Amino acid sequence: MTDLILNNANVITMDPALPRAKRVAIRDGKIFAVARNDELKGLRHKNTKVIDCKGKTVLPGFIDAHFHLHGFAESLVTLNLEPRNNVRSISEIQDKIKQLSQKIPPGTWIRGRGYNEFYFTEKRHPTRWDLDLAAPHHPIRITHRSGRAHILNSLGLKLVHISKETSDPPEGLIDRDIRTGEPTGLLYGMGDYLAKAIPPIENEQMEHGVSLAGQELFSLGITSICDASSRNNLTRWKTFQTWKERNLLKSRITVVLGRDGFSQYEKENFSSQMEANQLRLGGVKIILHETTGRLRPSQAELNEMVLNIHQLGLQAIIHAIEEKTIEAVCHAVEFSLQRSPRVDHRHRIEHCSVCTQPLARRLASLGIMVVTQPSFIYYNGERYLRTVPDSNLKHLYPIATLINNGVKVVGSSDCPIVPVNPLIGIYSSVSRMAENGELVLPEERVSPLEALRMYTAEASKATFEETSKGSITPGKLADLVVLNGDPTKLSIDEIKGMKVEMTILNGEVVWDKMG
Numbered sequence: 001m002t003d004l005i006l007n008n009a010n011v012i013t014m015d016p017a018l019p020r021a022k023r024v025a026i027r028d029g030k031i032f033a034v035a036r037n038d039e040l041k042g043l044r045h046k047n048t049k050v051i052d053c054k055g056k057t058v059l060p061g062f063i064d065a066h067f068h069l070h071g072f073a074e075s076l077v078t079l080n081l082e083p084r085n086n087v088r089s090i091s092e093i094q095d096k097i098k099q100l101s102q103k104i105p106p107g108t109w110i111r112g113r114g115y116n117e118f119y120f121t122e123k124r125h126p127t128r129w130d131l132d133l134a135a136p137h138h139p140i141r142i143t144h145r146s147g148r149a150h151i152l153n154s155l156g157l158k159l160v161h162i163s164k165e166t167s168d169p170p171e172g173l174i175d176r177d178i179r180t181g182e183p184t185g186l187l188y189g190m191g192d193y194l195a196k197a198i199p200p201i202e203n204e205q206m207e208h209g210v211s212l213a214g215q216e217l218f219s220l221g222i223t224s225i226c227d228a229s230s231r232n233n234l235t236r237w238k239t240f241q242t243w244k245e246r247n248l249l250k251s252r253i254t255v256v257l258g259r260d261g262f263s264q265y266e267k268e269n270f271s272s273q274m275e276a277n278q279l280r281l282g283g284v285k286i287i288l289h290e291t292t293g294r295l296r297p298s299q300a301e302l303n304e305m306v307l308n309i310h311q312l313g314l315q316a317i318i319h320a321i322e323e324k325t326i327e328a329v330c331h332a333v334e335f336s337l338q339r340s341p342r343v344d345h346r347h348r349i350e351h352c353s354v355c356t357q358p359l360a361r362r363l364a365s366l367g368i369m370v371v372t373q374p375s376f377i378y379y380n381g382e383r384y385l386r387t388v389p390d391s392n393l394k395h396l397y398p399i400a401t402l403i404n405n406g407v408k409v410v411g412s413s414d415c416p417i418v419p420v421n422p423l424i425g426i427y428s429s430v431s432r433m434a435e436n437g438e439l440v441l442p443e444e445r446v447s448p449l450e451a452l453r454m455y456t457a458e459a460s461k462a463t464f465e466e467t468s469k470g471s472i473t474p475g476k477l478a479d480l481v482v483l484n485g486d487p488t489k490l491s492i493d494e495i496k497g498m499k500v501e502m503t504i505l506n507g508e509v510v511w512d513k514m515g
């Protein structure tokens with residue numbers, strides 16, 4: 001029996017077989033029929049719920065292909081130090097910390113995130129001493145907007161055993177006072193070290209964050225996420241299961257494993273009682289960096305890692321930002337394909353921030369997908385225009401170049417690095433406009449339909465789920481979003497103002513602003 005019919009809708013299906021329609025019928029959590037006119041009349045029974053969409057636009061539910069649930073949930077229950085939360089100086093950080101320290105007992109960790117020194121009046125990172133002034137008796141950790149740098153106060157440093165005598169770890173850097181050699185509190189690339197040394201956030205608080213995250217995803221029309229955290233391992237996999245079983249988060253999740261998680265996976269069984277449409281395992285994340293001209297991991301190490309993942313039939317999901325690292329990924333995938341030909345591997349590059357046209361062609365010929373973050377242009381554009389060297393700026397997030405050269409490009413947020421809102425990603429892709437109104441490579445604009453595709457049909461391919469998601473096609477999961485306007489008909493300015501009116505997951509209305 002038909003459970004739900006959406007009537008009088010402007011349906012953009014993302015399915016080339018029937019691109020536009022007026023009605024959608026849903027049965028048992030799946031799309032049962034899609035019609036251009038009245039053909040669905042016979043499907044209506046006395047218990048069928050009918051929603052009059054009043055001409056509003058219905059799309060497949062949005063998919064965020066690169067997301068960090070732990071980080072996002074934590075960000076919702078820790079201090080928000082982002083410039084858009086009006087934190088534009090070190091003294092504002094101090095005020096926020098001081099206020100919180102009066103509410104929680106001394107000795108309890110104070111955590112904050114998203115500070116951005118680019119917008120500070122002081123134009124520098126805070127130091128341990130700045131943080132000590134705000135709360136000397138609480139250990140403090142604040143995280144840079146990039147997620148790659150952290151600042152600890154003196155008590156925090158003491159508790160994680162970092163002192164003048166500590167040498168830099170292989171992957172990281174302890175910033176020091178030039179005269180005294182004392183750590184300034186600023187730590188680069190030491191996220192993994194700190195994750196082990198600092199006790200995790202209280203379980204109850206974290207779960208509260210997860211349920212807030214779930215609500216936020218629904219309010220933005222996101223029905224599926226792919227968690228691309230390099231710290232994902234067996235423990236995290238079990239945590240995801242618990243959160244799902246307890247219904248704290250209803251959006252569907254694909255979990256990518258990090259390096260540790262992958263070696264556990266090679267030895268242990270990662271089975272789950274959860275239905276695969278709710279929780280599933282995705283590929284393997286590799287973080288590739290270029291520091292002082294050297295690749296980490298090295299090209300030879302990367303080749304072996306990718307080959308291993310490739311031969312197991314899994315997807316390599318490689319963080320690469322600079323041209324050199326993207327080239328190295330091409331090399332590694334080519335190396336794997338020569339040794340072990342495999343069609344449709346869908347290895348992914350995450351970010352792919354600086355990419356020339358020849359490199360785009362190479363990505364396309366090797367079948368490497370790009371999972372990028374168009375909303376970085378909106379949220380970071382002003383900073384890019386002032387800080388990215390010209391040689392890189394002219395190839396920055398070249399979405400049109402990638403698509404026109406045959407690369408499959410997928411949209412995502414990398415949340416909590418920037419807010420999760422896919423409508424901002426869609427707006428950025430079609431406008432190339434930063435938050436302050438400046439344009440960043442306007443020649444890289446794409447059409448609204450291409451932008452929508454990056455968050456729906458293309459995104460479903462990034463996790464091999466195009467047979468169940470990504471378009472409004474009979475047989476696929478009934479995950480839908482209703483928008484207050486049609487992005488293919490609105491002006492660029494109007495696209496910016498678009499809102500989610502309703503979100504449907506598995507045929508159930510989970511968010512409703514239509515009234």
Ligand SMILES: [Zn+2]
Pocket residue numbers: 066067068228414
């Ligand atoms: Zn990320």
